[in-house]
Amino acid sequence: MADVICVNGLTKRFGDFVAVNNITFSVKEGEIFGFLGANGAGKTTAMRMLCGLSFPSEGTGTVAGFDIAKQSEKIKKHIGYMSQKFSLYEDLTVMENIQLYAGIYGVEKETMKRESTALLKKLDFENKKDTLVSSLPLGWKQKLAFSAAIFHHPKIVFLDEPTGGVDPATRRQFWEMIYETAANGITIFVTTHYMDEAEYCNRVSIMVDGKIEALNTPKNLKEQFHVDSMSKVFDQLARRAKRGE
Amino acid sequence: MxxxxxxxxxxxxxxYRDKRAILILLVMPIAQILLFGFAISTDVKNIKTAILAPKHTEMMERLAEEIDQNPRFDFVGFLQIENEIDNYLRTNKADVTITFPANFENEVYSGLDNRVCISVNATDPNTASIESNYIAQELYNILSEKTMKGIEPQVSPINVHLMYNPQMKSSFNFVPGIMGLIMILICAMMTSVSIVREKESGTLEVLLVSPMKPFSIMIAKMVPYFGLACINLVSIMILAYYVLDVPLTGSLFWIIAISLLYIILALSLGLLISTLAETQIAAMLISAIVLMMPIILLSGMIFPSESMPPILEYISKIIPTRWYISAMRKLMIQGVSIQYALKEVYILLGMTAFIIAITIKKFKIRLE
Known part of the structure; x- marks a missing residue:
């Protein structure tokens, strides 16, 4: 399968500080790619470059087939993004939030009507469509935020710690949604702090001090480090970090 | 699109869903106009007036009656001897006393020595000067009616004409000031708070990742506030004209055009604040301390900027509201044509361009 993200020697400097140091990796279409690292390891900066929010100091890369340094506007059309804050408007209703994101991504009105009805049905949200988001439970907000992020059928969806503050049962349900989305051909690029979630990914990269120190399937990584869980892999690597939080 | x-x-x-915002945006301007127009004014009413006239003639009686009929004055009585003036003022039985010379009545038409003396309690100097002006004006009016012979009465060698605002209504002065203040409040403060709120909630990040151009996000954020500012402009002008009798003598086209320019300036200020502030509270504080206080104290809205110490006067020159108020006073109250307010227009244009330039620069840095 083709690579949807392909990055070569990507570096970001802020003055003397090298936030992201010469990282190289690629992500295949339909893959669930876990992007791990301790706080301050440079995950967010790397992700911002991939999303076209920040220019790389050095290195090249393509996302969805577009150059991250020159074609960030085109990249933005073909990616979805969900942050740990769920990024919904609390004072808008469920339907209004969907309409807003559909509108921003230029989804046609007819398509929007048809697909939003289907979506609400799938999520079992039909009787909640005129409810203000502020009154929804956290798990529902999370599902809705994810659905809004992929409403325009992006090639890749970036999830920045999407399960923060959510209980384990809801997290499991959320990962079911992620699997379903990946099965439909949307590539998932996810950062997380939960090591059990890292086990769910097809491949995982672990960043330490701005560099990618490990990149493989969870199974291979565990073998490589002679441990029985991703959590222990992460501990071993994170101990090498010299940067503070 | x-x-x-x-x-x-x-x-x-x-x-629409934020009831507090609606209250601030739509009700407050009207409340402020009405408050400043009626309740808080520097107009002086019910001035207790006493007259010392050596000869208690029919003319003096009529004069006292005329004064008493004017809502501005309360006639408290005739005095007999000069000592009483001091007594009346000290005990606050009178705010103002008028002393006529012995032969006033004959000489008022002949123009000899007919000096009238007005004594005012000047504990509050502003009120005192307003009171003495009122009295002088009133006497002049009464006496010119009395003569009716086409001869100027010689009450005072100086004739004072109160141009543009003959009744000296303070609301005339306040309306442009309040317009200046409200536009800043709505456009600068509310816009900046609403943008910073999205920064805090993390939705701005999502918007920046979306294909929407950052600048069109900002413009789209301004549009509703621009609309609201226009609604307020209209409602303030209607209230000012029909309720407070502010004349709006100048060209309505230019009054609106300059107001729109000022609204754009205020919106870009709001945008600038939003690039500087990271939290809603910071945005509020910047708006309140950097904008509101100087505007209320230094823009000439309440205290004339000409009478400030030089350093404050210089500071007042960089406050856009000062120039807006000045232009509005010229156009609304004086009714002069636009060429007399061109200086203000140019300064406002320059300031707007300057603020937009800095904002764009700041905005780009922030995105990177």
Whole structure:
């Protein structure tokens, strides 16, 4: 399968500080790619470059087939993004939030009507469509935020710690949604702090001090480090970090 | 374009669902206009007036009656001897006393020695000067009616004409000031707070990742506030004209054009604040301390900037509101043509361009 993200020697400097140091990796279409690292390891900066929010100091890369340094506007059309804050408007209703994101991504009105009805049905949200988001439970907000992020059928969806503050049962349900989305051909690029979630990914990269120190399937990584869980892999690597939080 | 409309719709929902915002945006301007127009004014009413006239003639009686009929004055009585003046003022039985010379009545038409003396309690100097002006004006009016012979009465060698605001209504002065203040409040403060709120909630990040251009996000954020500012402009002008009798003598086209320019200036100020502030509270504080206080104290809205110490006068020159108020006073109250307010227009234009330039620069840095 083709690579949807392909990055070569990507570096970001802020003055003397090298936030992201010469990282190289690629992500295949339909893959669930876990992007791990301790706080301050440079995950967010790397992700911002991939999303076209920040220019790389050095290195090249393509996302969805577009150059991250020159074609960030085109990249933005073909990616979805969900942050740990769920990024919904609390004072808008469920339907209004969907309409807003559909509108921003230029989804046609007819398509929007048809697909939003289907979506609400799938999520079992039909009787909640005129409810203000502020009154929804956290798990529902999370599902809705994810659905809004992929409403325009992006090639890749970036999830920045999407399960923060959510209980384990809801997290499991959320990962079911992620699997379903990946099965439909949307590539998932996810950062997380939960090591059990890292086990769910097809491949995982672990960043330490701005560099990618490990990149493989969870199974291979565990073998490589002679441990029985991703959590222990992460501990071993994170101990090498010299940067503070 | 659909993108843009979807975004504006969302902004309207935000405002519509926030009852506090509605209150601030639509009710407060009206309340302020009415408060400043009626309750808080520097007009002086019910001035207790006493007259010392050596000869208690029919003319003096009529004079006292005329004064008493004017709502500005309360006639408290005739005095007999000069000592009583001091007594009346000390005990606050009178705010003002008028002393006529012995042969006033004969000489008022002949123009000899007919000096009238007005004594005012000047504990509060502003009130005192307003009171003495009122009295002088009133006497002049009464006496010119009395003569009716086409001869100027010689009450005072100086004739004072109060141009543009003959009744000296303070609301004439306040209305342009309040317009200046409200536009800043709505456009600068509310816009900046609403943008910073999205920074805090993390939605701005999502918007920046979306294909929407950062600048069109900002413009779309401004549109509803621009609309609200226009509604307020209209409602203030209607209230000012029909309720407070502010004349709006100048060209309505230019009054509106300059107000729109000022609204744009205020909106870009709001945008600038939003690039500087990271939290809603910071945005509020910047708006309140950096904008509101100087505007209320230094823009000439309440205290004339000409009478400030030089350093404050210089500071007042960089406050856009000062120039807006000045232009509005010229156009609304004086009714002069636009060429007399061109200086203000140019300064406002320059300031707007300057603020927009800095904002764009700041905005780009922030995105990177």
């Amino acid at each position: 659909n993108q843009f409309l979807a975004f504006i719709k969302k902004e309207f929902f935000h405002i």
